[in-house]
Amino acid sequence: GAVVSQHPSWVICKSGTSVKIECRSLDFQATTMFWYRQFPKQSLMLMATSNEGSKATYEQGVEKDKFLINHASLTLSTLTVTSAHPEDSSFYICSAILGPVNSPLHFGNGTRLTVT
Amino acid sequence: GENVEQHPSTLSVQEGDSAVIKCTYSDSASNYFPWYKQELGKGPQLIIDIRSNVGEKKDQRIAVTLNKTAKHFSLHITETQPEDSAVYFCAAIITGGGNKLTFGTGTQLKVEL
Numbered sequence: 001g002a003v004v005s006q007h008p009s010w011v012i013c014k015s016g017t018s019v020k021i022e023c024r025s026l027d028f029q030a031t032t033m034f035w036y037r038q039f040p041k042q043s044l045m046l047m048a049t050s051n052e053g054s055k056a057t058y059e060q061g062v063e064k065d066k067f068l069i070n071h072a073s074l075t076l077s078t079l080t081v082t083s084a085h086p087e088d089s090s091f092y093i094c095s096a097i098l099g100p101v102n103s104p105l106h107f108g109n110g111t112r113l114t115v116t
Numbered sequence: 117g118e119n120v121e122q123h124p125s126t127l128s129v130q131e132g133d134s135a136v137i138k139c140t141y142s143d144s145a146s147n148y149f150p151w152y153k154q155e156l157g158k159g160p161q162l163i164i165d166i167r168s169n170v171g172e173k174k175d176q177r178i179a180v181t182l183n184k185t186a187k188h189f190s191l192h193i194t195e196t197q198p199e200d201s202a203v204y205f206c207a208a209i210i211t212g213g214g215n216k217l218t219f220g221t222g223t224q225l226k227v228e229l
Binding site: 004006034041042043044046049093095104105106107108109110112 | 150152157158159160161162165205209216217219220221222
């Protein structure tokens with residue numbers, strides 16, 4: 001079964017509003033989670049690394065004030081898209097390391113965000 | 117940083133035939149190479165992986181080979197079935213170095229009846 005749960009699976013919002021996406025690790029503790037963004041027919045692009053109890057590390061070109069990441073517990077990381085615009089419409093996917101540092105990465109089922 | 121190239125971008129095979137997807141990476145420090153299958157509207161699913169101390173790994177109809185010298189690794193699917201149709205991504209990572217995956221550009225595999 002799924003080891004990483006993501007919610008919601010899809011969301012439609014109006015321009016200017018904020019949307020929160022949750023990523024939960026099931027049956028294990030994840031000190032590190034990753035957030036990816038995927039445009040249609042393209043590969044996954046890493047947005048940020050979410051560290052439990054500390055600030056997220058953002059990749060170059062990703063606005064940290066627009067994509068707020070909170071990793072308040074060992075099983076939950078959240079991504080909030082603030083003041084969403086149509087260009088933020090995308091597929092957002094989280095992942096977590098299952099086990100020790102050399103363990104495989106497992107992905108959630110993604111969230112399809114559409115901003116109208 | 118790491119750069120992963122993947123070929124082909126699309127691959128169409130007849131049911132029962134084999135499919136091969138190839139990737140190259142640039143950073144010789146990369147030591148872990150997972151392969152993911154992504155179905156439409158879903159997140160990537162890990163299907164097989166290989167570490168740099170191994171040259172080949174097999175799991176039923178799926179196998180992965182690694183050539184560290186040439187910095188190549190490949191996914192082999194034998195006896196393909198329609199349910200194998202999906203997008204496949206290779207990836208490379210330096211474990212312990214932040215565990216940030218670098219993905220290939222993906223291969224759309226279509227298995228035709």
